Amino acid sequence: xxxxxxxxxxxxxxxxxxxxxxxxxxxxxxxxxxxxxxxxxxxxxxxxxxxxxxxxxxxxxxxxxxxxxxxx
Numbered sequence: 564x565x566x567x568x569x570x571x572x573x574x575x576x577x578x579x580x581x582x583x584x585x586x587x588x589x590x591x592x593x594x595x596x597x598x599x600x601x602x603x604x605x606x607x608x609x610x611x612x613x614x615x616x617x618x619x620x621x622x623x624x625x626x627x628x629x630x631x632x633x634x635x
């Protein structure tokens with residue numbers, strides 16, 4: 564019973580901390596991207612790509628949480 568609770572805490576931390584870090588990164592990238600987009604509108608594609616890159620951290624956190632719960 565104790566192992567199940569610890570696994571749930573570990574899975575929650577894996578996805579929660581990943582989401583927190585991604586949110587902080589995206590907020591800074593978005594603010595800088597808005598400023599850059601105001602000066603050079605042709606940078607739209609690059610800014611969208613830069614905003615999407617940190618989302619991979621959340622996907623990896625989700626995969627880690629799933630492995631903890633399913634394989635643990």
